[in-house]
Amino acid sequence: MNGDKLLEKMHGLKSVFDEKESELTGLDREIGDGDHGVNMKRGFSAVHEKVSGGTAPEVLKQTGMTLMSSIGGASGPLYGFSFVKMSDVAKEDIDKENLMEMLDVFADTVASKGKVEGGEKTMYDVISKSAELLKESGALKLDDLQALAQETEDMIATKGRAAYFKEQSKGTIDPGAQSAVYIIHALGEGME
Amino acid sequence: MTEILIISHSKDIAEGTRALISQMAKDTVIQASGGMDGGIGTSVDQINDMLDQVQEDTICFYDIGSSKMNLEMAVEMYDGNHTLHISEAPIVEGSFLAAVENSVGTETTQILEKLQEMKK
Numbered sequence: 001m002n003g004d005k006l007l008e009k010m011h012g013l014k015s016v017f018d019e020k021e022s023e024l025t026g027l028d029r030e031i032g033d034g035d036h037g038v039n040m041k042r043g044f045s046a047v048h049e050k051v052s053g054g055t056a057p058e059v060l061k062q063t064g065m066t067l068m069s070s071i072g073g074a075s076g077p078l079y080g081f082s083f084v085k086m087s088d089v090a091k092e093d094i095d096k097e098n099l100m101e102m103l104d105v106f107a108d109t110v111a112s113k114g115k116v117e118g119g120e121k122t123m124y125d126v127i128s129k130s131a132e133l134l135k136e137s138g139a140l141k142l143d144d145l146q147a148l149a150q151e152t153e154d155m156i157a158t159k160g161r162a163a164y165f166k167e168q169s170k171g172t173i174d175p176g177a178q179s180a181v182y183i184i185h186a187l188g189e190g191m192e
Numbered sequence: 193m194t195e196i197l198i199i200s201h202s203k204d205i206a207e208g209t210r211a212l213i214s215q216m217a218k219d220t221v222i223q224a225s226g227g228m229d230g231g232i233g234t235s236v237d238q239i240n241d242m243l244d245q246v247q248e249d250t251i252c253f254y255d256i257g258s259s260k261m262n263l264e265m266a267v268e269m270y271d272g273n274h275t276l277h278i279s280e281a282p283i284v285e286g287s288f289l290a291a292v293e294n295s296v297g298t299e300t301t302q303i304l305e306k307l308q309e310m311k312k
Contacts, residue, residue: 068265069236072228072233072234074257077235080236081265113264113265
């Protein structure tokens with residue numbers, strides 16, 4: 001995957017988040033403040049508009065900086081900063097092995113900056129297991145990623161706004177875990 | 193000399209804290225920013241903009257929630273020549289103490305030690 005291919009994927013996430021806005025908003029309305037759908041849509045609309053190309057690391061960095069500037073709350077900066085950090089390890093032509101390395105950096109960044117670990121009903125639950133998924137199954141299929149997000153449904157949130165809902169946060173998939181499915185799916189598409 | 197940087201979820205808190213501490217420490221350089229898109233929030237961009245203006249080693253103060261995360265990210269991406277410290281002290285009391293200590297000539301490391309004693 002070179003810079004052009006990666007740019008195509010990042011631009012493609014605009015239409016994904018246009019389509020999934022109401023789904024993410026619905027989840028976030030249950031256990032958060034209801035702005036995750038519109039935030040992700042705004043973020044990737046900005047990426048579509050502003051990120052214009054370059055090498056793969058450059059595209060990652062531009063995407064990250066754009067997400068950080070265009071989305072408020074915690075998830076936007078976490079995604080944005082993770083893209084910036086992934087650009088440090090990405091090669092100009094990203095292969096499967098390099099993608100695993102990037103996903104590890106993605107997980108480490110979210111863990112350290114979001115102060116989060118596994119099982120706390122967050123985007124980390126999907127991100128942290130995706131490198132392993134790629135290693136074991138050789139691909140990042142949408143169904144497999146969705147299964148990881150599904151696991152957050154029965155978890156009780158202890159981080160972020162959802163933590164205020166305590167036991168009541170059970171029964172809803174974490175909105176950040178859901179948006180992570182789409183982002184990681186886009187990164188892995190065509191890498192099988 | 194040490195500079196002070198304040199990032200808050202609220203423009204009024206940022207400006208109010210700056211006004212409060214400037215009165216006590218007129219010579220101390222204080223940058224303050226708060227709020228996002230006319231509402232409540234913080235962004236990495238507004239912190240980056242302040243960090244671009246830094247001329248000396250700086251102690252940074254934040255208020256709640258994601259302001260700390262955004263501040264940490266901006267500090268980690270900073271590639272300027274000055275040392276940036278993030279203080280865990282409460283935004284008003286901490287920045288007030290730092291500004292007053294700075295105005296009487298206390299070194300940055302000693303200010304940081306004093307701030308340690310008033311963690312959130």
